[in-house]
Amino acid sequence: MSFYVKLEDVHLRFKDMKSTDLSLRRLAVGQLMTWFGKNKAEPAEDKMPEVLRGINLELRDGVKLGLIGGNGTGKSTLLRVIAGIYRPTAGRVEVQGRVTTLLNSGFVLDPQLTGIENIRLGCALLKIPNNQVTSKIEEIVEFSELENSIHQHLEHFSDGMRSRLGFAIATSVQPEILLIDEAIGTGDKFFIEKATARITQLIENSSILVMASHNESIMRRICNKVALIRDGKVADLGDVDEMLGNYTEAA
Amino acid sequence: MSSEVQIYTPEKSLKLRGMLSVLKEFFGDLADAYFTSGYSVLSAYYEIKSRYETSVLGPLWMVLSNIIFISVISLIYSSAFGIQLSDYVPFLTAGYLLWMLMVNIIQDGSVTFIWYGHLLKNNKISPLVIYSRLFSRAVIIFAHNIPVIFLIVLYYKGFVFNIPELLFGLTLFVTCTFFMGLAISIMACRFRDIAFVLPSIFQVLILMMPILWKPEMITGRKTILLEVNVIYQLLEIVRAPILGGFVPLHYYINCLALLVVSFLLSAYLYVGSKNKLVLWS
Numbered sequence: 001m002s003f004y005v006k007l008e009d010v011h012l013r014f015k016d017m018k019s020t021d022l023s024l025r026r027l028a029v030g031q032l033m034t035w036f037g038k039n040k041a042e043p044a045e046d047k048m049p050e051v052l053r054g055i056n057l058e059l060r061d062g063v064k065l066g067l068i069g070g071n072g073t074g075k076s077t078l079l080r081v082i083a084g085i086y087r088p089t090a091g092r093v094e095v096q097g098r099v100t101t102l103l104n105s106g107f108v109l110d111p112q113l114t115g116i117e118n119i120r121l122g123c124a125l126l127k128i129p130n131n132q133v134t135s136k137i138e139e140i141v142e143f144s145e146l147e148n149s150i151h152q153h154l155e156h157f158s159d160g161m162r163s164r165l166g167f168a169i170a171t172s173v174q175p176e177i178l179l180i181d182e183a184i185g186t187g188d189k190f191f192i193e194k195a196t197a198r199i200t201q202l203i204e205n206s207s208i209l210v211m212a213s214h215n216e217s218i219m220r221r222i223c224n225k226v227a228l229i230r231d232g233k234v235a236d237l238g239d240v241d242e243m244l245g246n247y248t249e250a251a
Numbered sequence: 252m253s254s255e256v257q258i259y260t261p262e263k264s265l266k267l268r269g270m271l272s273v274l275k276e277f278f279g280d281l282a283d284a285y286f287t288s289g290y291s292v293l294s295a296y297y298e299i300k301s302r303y304e305t306s307v308l309g310p311l312w313m314v315l316s317n318i319i320f321i322s323v324i325s326l327i328y329s330s331a332f333g334i335q336l337s338d339y340v341p342f343l344t345a346g347y348l349l350w351m352l353m354v355n356i357i358q359d360g361s362v363t364f365i366w367y368g369h370l371l372k373n374n375k376i377s378p379l380v381i382y383s384r385l386f387s388r389a390v391i392i393f394a395h396n397i398p399v400i401f402l403i404v405l406y407y408k409g410f411v412f413n414i415p416e417l418l419f420g421l422t423l424f425v426t427c428t429f430f431m432g433l434a435i436s437i438m439a440c441r442f443r444d445i446a447f448v449l450p451s452i453f454q455v456l457i458l459m460m461p462i463l464w465k466p467e468m469i470t471g472r473k474t475i476l477l478e479v480n481v482i483y484q485l486l487e488i489v490r491a492p493i494l495g496g497f498v499p500l501h502y503y504i505n506c507l508a509l510l511v512v513s514f515l516l517s518a519y520l521y522v523g524s525k526n527k528l529v530l531w532s
Binding site for chain 1 (some may be wrong): 256257258259260261262289290293294297298300301305371372373374375376438442443444446474526527530
């Protein structure tokens with residue numbers, strides 16, 4: 001089976017939600033005013049700019065795409081659109097394959113529960129079949145190096161321990177399509193190396209990768225294509241060295 | 252491992268979609284939330300468990316505070332209304348605890364998507380999974396109260412339960428509340444003032460419902476107040492079988508109608524906004 005990601009002229013515009021739009025009372029009063037002709041003001045135009053303005057991308061098996069571009073150009077939004085978290089306002093997204101996301105805030109853990117309970121919940125969220133859960137748990141505990149504290153509540157975990165656990169859970173399933181946003185987690189130096197090794201392994205075994213990052217050395221090592229995102233469009237797409245060279249020069 | 256092709260396009264307006272396609276999607280997500288992932292029930296269970304671990308009595312504190320409330324109110328109101336304690340205590344216990352179940356589901360539900368918005372933003376997860384977590388939690392907490400109701404009725408009235416009617420009524424009550432809570436939770440995510448207004452509404456509602464006072468106290472033409480109060484009837488189809496009473500047939504019919512209405516409302520709200528909740532939360 002071949003996996004692919006296809007985006008055809010994808011646009012996305014967030015709605016401008018002012019605090020007044022969030023109030024049912026204000027909405028009702030405004031509506032009444034309009035009915036009785038007291039409210040002459042035309043409804044304000046949607047002034048929010050489009051975040052994505054016509055993205056066309058086709059990624060086939062084996063493509064490891066790096067996304068570069070300044071802050072707020074739509075890289076993270078694009079990842080969320082591919083993951084199906086945000087719906088496009090125009091265009092079409094087609095994805096074949098199991099998508100795993102490692103987005104900014106990563107996996108969400110519940111601080112009131114113990115480490116092991118969080119792992120079990122994570123397994124349920126990732127829809128790991130019941131007969132594999134036990135072996136997955138062992139694997140996650142071992143990888144996150146939390147054997148001694150896994151039955152404690154997360155409240156007693158340090159930030160580093162939490163992010164190790166979150167990372168281990170999120171990367172416990174081999175994805176077919178992997179979406180990564182920015183650098184991966186915190187932890188001591190040793191764990192970062194270990195995490196990078198695991199990510200590299202996941203990437204090697206996954207058929208498609210889309211990664212947004214500002215870290216050029218990681219990109220050179222992992223990606224085989226780079227797209228420059230500017231103003232919500234794919235401004236340029238090409239080989240890694242060429243693209244990164246141009247980008248650095250322009251900057 | 253094979254997986255289906257996922258296609259994401261701009262949402263069609265619900266007006267353009269047939270009712271069948273809306274209901275199909277709703278049922279699919281419902282089944283997914285409860286049967287496929289197991290996340291909702293598991294997370295509710297862990298949350299309750301952690302409450303037991305962090306305090307001596309855990310959720311039993313809530314049971315205790317309910318018992319204290321019921322005892323105090325029973326002493327005062329039974330003499331104020333001139334009703335015998337043996338009659339009033341079971342009546343108040345059953346009514347009040349069922350009412351609290353409904354309040355918990357709807358009030359917790361109203362903040363579901365605001366609290367757990369981060370889950371929606373970082374994972375492709377159905378909002379129903381998150382809602383059913385809160386729902387399961389409310390039901391588990393209510394389960395703590397069941398022995399209280401049972402023992403109090405047994406002590407004051409003996410074994411008067413009408414089990415088949417009770418089971419039917421309770422199922423109807425819980426499903427109805429599930430859908431009403433879902434509809435309100437979606438609206439409360441869109442309109443943030445709803446979550447603030449709900450507690451005041453419930454405060455007024457509990458006084459309007461025959462929970463502290465008995466329905467028989469209303470006579471003559473004013474009984475219309477009970478005949479149009481479907482929420483009261485929903486409560487009564489569970490409470491009456493507990494107390495060995497009789498449920499008029501039209502109460503069941505009204506409650507089934509309420510079920511259909513709240514089901515359709517929540518199905519349309521859910522399918523129409525499940526992809527927008529992530530933007531609102």
